Amino acid sequence: MSGCGTAPLPGLPEAVTICEVGPRDGLQNEPRPVDTGVKAEFIERLADAGHRVIEATSMVHPKWVPQLADAEEVLRRVDRRPGVRYPVLVPNERGLRRALDLGVSDIAVFASATESFAQANLNRTVAASLDMFAPVIGLAREAGLTVRGYLSMCWGDPWEGAVPTAQVVDVATRLISLGCTELSLGDTIGVATPGRVGALLGALTAAGVPIDRIAVHFHDTYGQGLANTLVALQHGVTTVDTSAGGLGGCPYARSATGNLATEDLLWQLEGLGVRTGVDLTKLVQTSVWLAGHLSRESPSAVVRALGEPQEG
Amino acid sequence: MSGCGTAPLPGLPEAVTICEVGPRDGLQNEPRPVDTGVKAEFIERLADAGHRVIEATSMVHPKWVPQLADAEEVLRRVDRRPGVRYPVLVPNERGLRRALDLGVSDIAVFASATESFAQANLNRTVAASLDMFAPVIGLAREAGLTVRGYLSMCWGDPWEGAVPTAQVVDVATRLISLGCTELSLGDTIGVATPGRVGALLGALTAAGVPIDRIAVHFHDTYGQGLANTLVALQHGVTTVDTSAGGLGGCPYARSATGNLATEDLLWQLEGLGVRTGVDLTKLVQTSVWLAGHLSRESPSAVVRALGEPQEG
Missing domain, CATH: 3.20.20.70 (Aldolase class I)
Incomplete structure (x- = not known):
């Protein structure tokens, strides 16, 4: 876009680290259970898209968050990669022990x-x-x-x-x-x-x-x-929490209270020339893929504008 | 909210004029015709909410924009108030003559x-x-x-x-x-x-x-x-165009391409201490009322968060 100028905004960093919270903060609010395999593939796809910090799951007792009752199995299935961090929410010492046992x-x-x-x-x-x-x-x-x-x-x-x-x-x-x-x-x-x-x-x-x-x-x-x-x-x-596709918040509530969508932030940061290391196209594909498994559309404006519906 | 500080942002104006484009730019994109009486009441409600610039309608030929074929009747029904401007879109000299005849x-x-x-x-x-x-x-x-x-x-x-x-x-x-x-x-x-x-x-x-x-x-x-x-x-x-409830853009398209919602801007400007003269509560009520007539929900985040569904 030669001649289509962009003016630097005062104080902006050159690069931003996105903490992708979809697998934990997002999926823990889903009304229907998501397959363990889908969760693990979601995390792998996020890493493939370039994410370097992916909040993977939570060691909260299944009584409180049944959506993440398979936390240990998810962590076992994910091929944790060098250079990628996979933080896990822990509520107490017992949760920490479980996390440590899994090499978190x-x-x-x-x-x-x-x-x-x-x-x-x-x-x-x-x-x-x-x-x-x-x-x-x-x-x-x-x-x-x-x-x-x-x-x-x-x-x-x-x-x-x-x-x-x-x-x-x-x-x-x-x-x-x-x-x-x-x-x-x-x-x-x-x-x-x-x-x-x-x-x-x-x-x-x-x-x-x-x-x-x-x-x-x-x-x-x-x-x-x-x-x-x-x-x-x-x-x-320089660190911003977002979720792929705006995952999180209850899709059935009249007022959506979800996380800022990673794609919407990426669109803005790409326009501003701020690096994130995350590939917008791959992330949109991931959100569309996941939306198929959740049987609902993503609330992200960018996903809706760029995404093609896929088979779930 | 004592002690809940807000920091001034560099360069912000003390006041902003909102050009409310809902009645023209919004309603011209509605797939179904809206009653002339509803259009006129919409404009009156926008003025009641404090708007001082309300784009009322368009003198475009009904062949091109059938949604606004009742432009003259809308202008006749609205009690145009001193201190409020009601701009009208005109495509050509013929449209200008019609507008001048109506005292625009x-x-x-x-x-x-x-x-x-x-x-x-x-x-x-x-x-x-x-x-x-x-x-x-x-x-x-x-x-x-x-x-x-x-x-x-x-x-x-x-x-x-x-x-x-x-x-x-x-x-x-x-x-x-x-x-x-x-x-x-x-x-x-x-x-x-x-x-x-x-x-x-x-x-x-x-x-x-x-x-x-x-x-x-x-x-x-x-x-x-x-x-x-x-x-x-x-x-x-210091002048920003928005539409009540984010009116405009096709609600049936996968990608919403509508106007920025006036309510979402008002929420931000109120938080920043920037005056607009527009009452957020009255505007949300207006958008909810209009959504009833359009038989669909407003895409505005603020309207969804604050609005109570009403009878159409």
């Missing part, structure tokens, strides 16, 4: 910035949940693992409304103190707008959290995911 | 940045279409009207691919020379990304087009509408 080298814990969601999701206070995570993070780090700390409800909470920045900074810095190697700031109900993204990132770096340890995890509930991501990148963030 | 004070003409789309949409070359518009614009300005010049395919064209910046600047400056009081830059197939938006705006201002005469008109085909708008605002643009 990257884990994630899932914390909340608000008391209401800590109670609803973890059945304990924020402080008690951090006490629960402390030995998990410590043991994992001793074993040489990376530990991603998810921090949910960073901008808004369905019970508490807008979440004060200082409260998020407090929980975030405690997760870093416990040994998390990365923080993923979640806009779990999708209410953030670009100015509030900038405010929280500024407060976190002012509190001493290095920007290169911060990832962002936006939901597209109000259509703000890409604009929020753009502002985060301009603030120095 | 704001018109728009629809040009193309590419030869392929000029042929497909206007059945003539770019130069010939400008020759056709020249007397329309001249007569309208003599009559004291404002004239908006739509410039479509500013970033990409389905036949020609990416459109060279110089080509867009050439047609844009000719429209301004002919007397257009405002230019609306259309990303008709939705392929723009933020860097290309900035490049075109920079080239236009370098060519002498004042930024306060430029509006942007993004489609959400690849999910980029809001991020592109944000960058345009940071470049000094």
Whole structure:
């Protein structure tokens, strides 16, 4: 496209690492069970497309997340490749032991910035949940693992409304103190707008959290995911969580609350000349293939625009 | 939300004028005819919600756009209010005469940045279409009207691919020379990304087009509408075209190619503290009401998240 100029945006990085959360965060919200073989093939296809960080599954008890009851079998089937990280969510020490037995080298814990969601999701206070995570993070780090700390409800909470920045900074810095190697700031109900993204990132770096340890995890509930991501990148963030095809969120709910689609982000980053190492065409093919297995269309705008329906 | 900070983004304006294009650009793409009474009530509701620029209809021949064959009756039924502009699209001198007879004070003409789309949409070359518009614009300005010049395919064209910046600047400056009081830059197939938006705006201002005469008109085909708008605002643009509920584009096509939804933009601008004068709640109610008449859901994320289904 000679003569079709693009102007550099201030502060944009040259490259972005995408943390692909589809196999865990996406599939755990599917109403119908997905075959273990399909899950493993999904992960292989994501690696084929160029992903280097693929959140593979969760060691949460099947009573709570029956969709991922086959976590161990999925990990056994995937041919884990050198240079690709396959983080696994672990809720507690028991989950960590299971992960270590399977040779996992990257884990994630899932914390909340608000008391209401800590109670609803973890059945304990924020402080008690951090006490629960402390030995998990410590043991994992001793074993040489990376530990991603998810921090949910960073901008808004369905019970508490807008979440004060200082409260998020407090929980975030405690997760870093416990040994998390990365923080993923979640806009779990999708209410953030670009100015509030900038405010929280500024407060976190002012509190001493290095920007290169911060990832962002936006939901597209109000259509703000890409604009929020753009502002985060301009603030120095270089790791973004997305899911192939916008997987996640309940397709049967009137309000889609799913993850930002990896393809929509790739379209933007390719246009901006920011490298990701991920092949958009292969990823769209993967999302169309998976949509066939889920018997529904992807909510991603780019997948709908570029994808050809395939046999499931 | 005390303590829930928002950081100012560089270059953002304090206020934005939304040009609501739902009644014309939206409804002209509806596969089924919409009652004249519904159209008039839609426009009244948009004014009630606080809109001050509402593109009301089009004087295009009913053979080409049967959906707007009742243009004159719609204009007669709407109680046009002081302080609200109701631009009407006019294709030629005949259309202008009809508009003037109806007391219209704001018109728009629809040009193309590419030869392929000029042929497909206007059945003539770019130069010939400008020759056709020249007397329309001249007569309208003599009559004291404002004239908006739509410039479509500013970033990409389905036949020609990416459109060279110089080509867009050439047609844009000719429209301004002919007397257009405002230019609306259309990303008709939705392929723009933020860097290309900035490049075109920079080239236009370098060519002498004042930024306060430029509006942007993004489609959400690849999910980029809001991020592109944000960058345009940071470049000094203060007029943005959107449609209530994301009206426009064919709901039956696999790839939605509709307008950016006004509600999604309002959510972002409210979060950023940028004034629009439009009430989000009233607008969502309007979009839900209209969706009932169209027998389908709005594609807007914000409408789906906030709207309660109503009787049609």
